[in-house]
Amino acid sequence: MDKExxxxxxxxxxxxxxxxxxxxxxxxxxxxxxxxxxKMLEYxxxxxxxxxxxxxxxxxxxxxxxxxELKKLCEKNLCEKMTDAxxxxxxxxxxxxxxxxxxxxxxxxxxxxxNQRIQETTLEDLAELERAIDLLSSKLFxxxxx
Amino acid sequence: MDKExxxxxxxxxxxxxxxxxxxxxxxxxxxxxxxxxxKMLEYxxxxxxxxxxxxxxxxxxxxxxxxxELKKLCEKNLCEKMTDAxxxxxxxxxxxxxxxxxxxxxxxxxxxxxNQRIQETTLEDLAELERAIDLLSSKLFxxxxx
DNA sequence: TTTTTTACTTATCAAATGATAAGTAGGGGG
DNA sequence: CCCCCTACTTATCATTTGATAAGTAAAAAA
Numbered sequence: 001m002d003k004e005x006x007x008x009x010x011x012x013x014x015x016x017x018x019x020x021x022x023x024x025x026x027x028x029x030x031x032x033x034x035x036x037x038x039k040m041l042e043y044x045x046x047x048x049x050x051x052x053x054x055x056x057x058x059x060x061x062x063x064x065x066x067x068x069e070l071k072k073l074c075e076k077n078l079c080e081k082m083t084d085a086x087x088x089x090x091x092x093x094x095x096x097x098x099x100x101x102x103x104x105x106x107x108x109x110x111x112x113x114x115n116q117r118i119q120e121t122t123l124e125d126l127a128e129l130e131r132a133i134d135l136l137s138s139k140l141f142x143x144x145x146x
Numbered sequence: 147m148d149k150e151x152x153x154x155x156x157x158x159x160x161x162x163x164x165x166x167x168x169x170x171x172x173x174x175x176x177x178x179x180x181x182x183x184x185k186m187l188e189y190x191x192x193x194x195x196x197x198x199x200x201x202x203x204x205x206x207x208x209x210x211x212x213x214x215e216l217k218k219l220c221e222k223n224l225c226e227k228m229t230d231a232x233x234x235x236x237x238x239x240x241x242x243x244x245x246x247x248x249x250x251x252x253x254x255x256x257x258x259x260x261n262q263r264i265q266e267t268t269l270e271d272l273a274e275l276e277r278a279i280d281l282l283s284s285k286l287f288x289x290x291x292x
Numbered sequence: 293t294t295t296t297t298t299a300c301t302t303a304t305c306a307a308a309t310g311a312t313a314a315g316t317a318g319g320g321g322g
Numbered sequence: 323c324c325c326c327c328t329a330c331t332t333a334t335c336a337t338t339t340g341a342t343a344a345g346t347a348a349a350a351a352a
Contacts, residue, residue, distance in 0.1 A: 006276055007257045008192075013279050015188060016287040017163045022206060034338060039161070046158060052300065060168060065340065067301055089299040089348045111153045117286055129285060130152055132278030133159050139275060140263055141162040180308060198330065211310065213331055235318050235329040 010140075024110050031076055031102060036061070037069055038106075041078065041095070045103045049092045051084075058143070078102060156286075170256050177222055177248060182207070183215055184252075187224065187241070191249045194240045197230075201239070204289070224248060 025038055033041065039059055044050055047058075056066040070093065073079040078099035084090035095103060118126065171184050179187065185205055190196055193204075202212040216239065219225040224245035230236035241249060264272060 003257070006272070007253060007260065009276065009279055009283075010260060011188065011253065011256060012192060013283055013287065014163055014167045015185075015192075016283060016289055017160055018167070018185075019204075019206070019289050020287050021160045021164070026206075036339070039164075042157065042161060046154070046161075053298090056300095058165070060165070060172075061339090062341065063300065064302080064342080069339090071301090087299085087349070091300070107153060107157065110157060111149070114153065114156060114286060117288075121285060125285070126152070129281060130155065132281050133155055135275060135278050136282070137155075137159055137162060139267060139271070140260060141159065141166050142263075143162055143165050182309070199328090207309090208311065209330065210312080210332080215309090217331090233319070233329085237330070 024113055025106075031078065031098075033076075033078075033102075034069075037073055040066075040069060040073065041099065041103055042106075044079065044093060044095055044099075045107075048094045051090050051093065053090075055093070073099075170259055171252075177224065177244075179222075179224075179248075180215075183219055186212075186215060186219065187245065187249055187252075190225065190239060190241055190245075195238045197236050197239065199236075219245075 025035065036059075040055055043055060043058060047054070052063065052066055052070060055061070055070070056063050059066070061069075070079060070081070074081055076098075077096055080094050080096045082092045082094075084092050118129070121129070171181065182205075186201055189201060189204060193200070198209065198212055198216060201207070201216070202209050205212070207215075216225060216227070220227055222244075223242055226240050226242045226245075228238045228240075230238050264275070267275070
């Protein structure tokens with residue numbers, strides 16, 4: 001097996017993933033979200049409830065910047081922040097009702113676009129796609145805790 | 147098969163790809179390249195020779211911004227621009243010798259990091275990974291021409 | 293109880309990126 | 323030759339993002 005070619009493929013693949021997701025999220029402009037803010041919402045959506053430190057760690061953003069952007073999201077009524085009852089230094093962060101709606105829409109949009117791409121795909125192929133994603137997630141694209 | 151879950155997986159997967167590639171490229175700081183400039187270099191590397199319009203189209207950047215960033219790359223001696231002999235409005239863009247070296251290093255870095263991740267992977271698993279990438283590339287993460 | 297550490301905030305600055313207007317110069321009809 | 327279109331450039335501006343210093347308040351350690 002040609003490893004050189006394999007890594008070339010990997011690079012092209014990651015570039016393609018970037019471009020496709022870029023195309024997707026650039027239209028999720030409901031409520032004037034910046035790209036970084038969208039990423040934060042995405043992370044909160046799949047991981048809520050979260051703390052500010054967790055967002056900062058996982059998205060590789062500094063605490064001050066994370067705090068600032070989250071504040072904007074709260075001002076747009078997309079997130080809610082609450083002081084943790086057990087450790088009052090911490091902030092428990094969740095999507096607000098508006099935020100849930102927005103992300104629901106965003107996910108639907110993604111689903112729609114991907115559905116267009118898989119409409120000619122058989123169920124078996126779909127299952128294979130899922131296995132491919134699982135495999136790549138576990139072997140290559142897992143996120144290192146630091 | 148649960149489509150809802152499938153799309154959830156897709157979103158998590160794309161987010162993971164973003165994070166991993168972010169971790170990779172943030173260290174390719176040789177020559178103070180910005181993220182956008184790195185993406186341009188990556189595109190030029192796999193597609194050279196290219197024109198400015200092609201970069202602009204494929205990376206979804208406006209012509210003025212593409213022109214500006216390419217100029218910076220040329221000033222850093224990473225790219226070379228030549229007027230097309232057949233159509234003198236066009237610019238033929240290639241990596242310079244320095245640019246080739248830089249991207250070689252970048253790709254090696256990527257290879258190193260991914261090698262760490264696959265060192266315990268058998269050859270059969272590797273082949274399966276490659277098939278997974280091929281499948282996802284062809285079915286989901288292909289780039290639409292516009 | 294004092295000190296240190298953790299979690300987060302506020303303020304400020306610089307750099308990167310995106311958007312737009314207004315150009316230049318070459319190519320291709322008519 | 324004149325007009326229009328294409329490919330690209332230059333200049334300018336607003337916004338986004340990243341980085342750093344200096345704070346507050348609570349928890350944990352000493």
